[in-house]
Amino acid sequence: MTTEASERSRPTGAQWTVRRGIDELVVVEFGGGIRSYTRGGVDVVAGFGPDEMSVAGRGQQLIPWPNRLRDGKYAFAGTERQLALTEPAKHNASHGLVRWATWDLLDQTSSSITVGHRLHPQPGWSWVLELTTIYALGDDGLTVTTTAVNVSGEDAPFGYGAHPYLSIADTPVAEVELEVAAGTYLETDPERQLPVSTHPVDGSAYDFRTSRPIGDLALDTAFTGLARGSDGRWTVTLRGLANGDVSLWGDEAYAWTQVFTGRAHPHTEGTTGIAVEPMTCPADAFNSGTDLVVLRPEQAHTGSWGIRPS
Numbered sequence: 001m002t003t004e005a006s007e008r009s010r011p012t013g014a015q016w017t018v019r020r021g022i023d024e025l026v027v028v029e030f031g032g033g034i035r036s037y038t039r040g041g042v043d044v045v046a047g048f049g050p051d052e053m054s055v056a057g058r059g060q061q062l063i064p065w066p067n068r069l070r071d072g073k074y075a076f077a078g079t080e081r082q083l084a085l086t087e088p089a090k091h092n093a094s095h096g097l098v099r100w101a102t103w104d105l106l107d108q109t110s111s112s113i114t115v116g117h118r119l120h121p122q123p124g125w126s127w128v129l130e131l132t133t134i135y136a137l138g139d140d141g142l143t144v145t146t147t148a149v150n151v152s153g154e155d156a157p158f159g160y161g162a163h164p165y166l167s168i169a170d171t172p173v174a175e176v177e178l179e180v181a182a183g184t185y186l187e188t189d190p191e192r193q194l195p196v197s198t199h200p201v202d203g204s205a206y207d208f209r210t211s212r213p214i215g216d217l218a219l220d221t222a223f224t225g226l227a228r229g230s231d232g233r234w235t236v237t238l239r240g241l242a243n244g245d246v247s248l249w250g251d252e253a254y255a256w257t258q259v260f261t262g263r264a265h266p267h268t269e270g271t272t273g274i275a276v277e278p279m280t281c282p283a284d285a286f287n288s289g290t291d292l293v294v295l296r297p298e299q300a301h302t303g304s305w306g307i308r309p310s
Contacts, residue, residue: 046273066161253303
């Protein structure tokens with residue numbers, strides 16, 4: 001079987017690889033996301049194999065909304081809209097419209113990969129977005145920069161999220177130390193994981209402003225009110241790992257981050273890891289309007305996030 005035929009038959013299509021020093025990154029055609037990121041041959045993200053599908057959103061891009069939309073319904077510009085229910089058991093539309101789409105390779109250098117996708121109108125979505133994501137390896141680890149341009153003739157709602165799982169290898173999730181410098185967390189209902197209300201983290205089980213073990217707490221929790229450094233970035237850090245600390249940061253474009261431990265246990269499918277998800281808005285933002293971006297015609301939205309191994 002030729003290389004071309006092999007890539008055509010793979011669940012995630014072409015596999016684009018770059019290396020810088022001891023870092024190696026693999027980005028895939030189907031979903032335009034991260035399949036693998038290693039340092040010195042050790043997993044930085046909990047990814048998936050070249051002949052596997054992404055499981056539980058691993059490495060995917062979540063556009064034009066992250067997380068869940070209640071019943072797949074929303075109103076925009078005076079029009080009621082209905083999206084397909086991609087999480088039918090919970091009656092939600094989940095994680096946008098591009099995670100199972102084909103992305104094109106636009107550019108590749110010795111240390112970066114640029115992919116693009118044009119999101120066209122479809123049931124429940126009326127706009128055209130030009131999407132570009134640059135994955136770049138540098139001194140600071142991996143930086144991911146995504147730009148969305150509204151090439152429609154009318155305003156468009158927009159949100160962005162990414163779904164990397166930071167590898168914890170064999171470290172029990174209860175022993176992983178988590179630091180999230182956030183003042184507020186989002187309570188969701190247990191059945192559908194849709195927003196109920198926001199609460200201060202102070203005095204709650206979700207206060208990780210000081211690094212501490214996760215313990216028995218199951219997290220599928222969005223945080224906001226994020227403390228930022230002089231560079232405008234917030235940082236989430238996992239400590240106590242056998243392979244060293246790992247951090248994920250987001251710039252001013254990202255007002256939210258979500259931490260998900262549901263795939264961190266050895267009995268779950270796929271490599272263990274904790275998802276740390278940079279997001280521009282929380283779940284159901286198309287309905288609540290919370291931190292929803294409205295892109296005017298020809299307006300661009302750009303944001304960067306990254307992963308910093310120790």
